[in-house]
Amino acid sequence: MEQNENFASMPKGFSLDQAIAEAERCLLCHDAPCSTGCPAGTDPGTFIRKLRLKNITGAIRTIKENNILGGACGVLCPAARLCEQECCATEISRPIEIAKIQRCLIEHSWDRGLKLLSAPEKNGSQVAVVGSGPAGLSCAAELAKRGCQVTIFEAHSEPGGVIRYGVPSYRYDADFFAHELQEIKSLGVEIRCDAPIRGEGEAERLLQNGYAAVFLATGLWGAARLKPEVADVDGLLSSVEFLASLRDGQLEVLRDRIKGSTVAVIGGGSVAIDCAESAAKLGARDVYLVYRRSFTQMPAEKSEQIEALESGVHFLVLNQPVDFVINHHRKIEAIRLVRTRLAETSGNGRRTPETIPGTEWVLNADIVIEAIGNRAVTDSSRWYPNVQVDGQRLIQTDSSTCRTSVEGIFAGGDIVRGPGLVVEAVQDGKTAARGIMEYLAGKEV
Ligand SMILES: Cc1cc2nc3c(=O)[nH]c(=O)nc-3n(C[C@H](O)[C@H](O)[C@H](O)COP(=O)(O)OP(=O)(O)OC[C@H]3O[C@@H](n4cnc5c(N)ncnc54)[C@H](O)[C@@H]3O)c2cc1C
Ligand code: SF4
Structure with a gap:
């Protein structure tokens, strides 16, 4: 390639x-x-x-x-x-x-150097935002435009969330983001990087530390794994690890590692396509996208599928990964697959894949990237123990205000919706800012 x-x-x-x-x-x-x-x-x-x-x-x-x-x-x-x-x-x-x-x-x-946005005099309210992805940035900017003093706490060393550490730079580069970030900062938003809010009850404690309201926008930084018990295997990565290292100064290291190798990516969504296309662009000899359903059932956008095909990615549809082959140096060598066929339509109208007995086979691979879903990190609900979450650790909110079950705490973006879009996270930030302003006005009354 x-x-x-x-x-x-x-x-x-x-x-x-x-x-x-x-x-x-x-x-x-x-x-x-x-x-x-x-x-x-x-x-x-x-x-x-x-x-x-x-x-x-x-x-x-x-x-x-x-x-x-x-x-x-x-x-x-x-x-x-x-x-x-x-x-x-x-x-x-x-x-x-x-x-x-x-x-x-x-x-x-x-x-043209046009500056079209400005912030009014400060109104005396301090608000904390946890996470500087699209939801956090949008909420912070909207609040700053309404006169609040906003501090964003960000775990990574740079702001931006997935658009900084997930989306590959050939689709969205750091220079472009830097311009947009500058406009947000110019509204007076303070961003503290390398400042995770992760201790027991730490997010809720922000309310006792002088912040009148808190917006939680921590996104989904945990990865679903095919075999969660299999850990520390050389060459076996989650999509989160792979994409974040590409944007975290490891591009050349990964290029050396991937060039001439065989890469298998498991999954059929947009994130899997990003991984597969990135591997292809980094010079992999062959990249296989392994998906258990059919081509037309892939959740990835059609345009993304076409781009991946044009980059030379091989689509291995109707194949279910069942296990990994790992050598005695704990290095990945292959994936065990079994072929699938589509059964009759299930309740949700989508034909479900069923494995075909006796069709197991082995796909050799130097690197395997699992892109089978992003989820809330395991201990996230410890940071806000009184905030109601569901079985997936997604925060429960009132969608018209982004209020959570704890007074003064609001939430939005992927940590509420599950995997979504940038534009949806932006809207959540706007909704939350409106909800927070109403809440602050109510407190004053
Ligand atoms: C690989 C990939 C590609 C995508 N491509 C597209 C696309 O092309 N178009 C599109 O519309 N959407 C795309 N999406 C989805 C989109 O990026 C997300 O929906 C969006 O970024 C969600 O925004 P968010 O602010 O909720 O969360 P995130 O962007 O995840 O930001 C959350 C932030 O919170 C920080 N954080 C987490 N925990 C803590 C803590 N304890 N303390 C402090 N900070 C913390 C994280 O470091 C991160 O900066 C993509 C997603 C992925 C994973
Ligand atoms: S959905 Fe369309 S109009 Fe809305 S932000 Fe995206 S490109 Fe712009």
């Missing part, structure tokens, strides 16, 4: 001229269904209309006021099933490329 030297940076987006030309295809629908298709209320109907009328600054202002991570969403949103799916131009030709226009406008604002 060919090595991609541009692993560390993402492809260029629309130029401003291209964005204007694309906006000119907009039908200016009165009810702007695209705007209802955006989970974070970014309001593409309004910013595209403004762009069509050459009010470029106004268009940028609309995005930034509605979505503090408008640039990240412009790059990462699966827009084809969100805003663009609702676009009426589809009935005539093809949907307006909303995400690309959005990204272009945000980049244009950086090129």
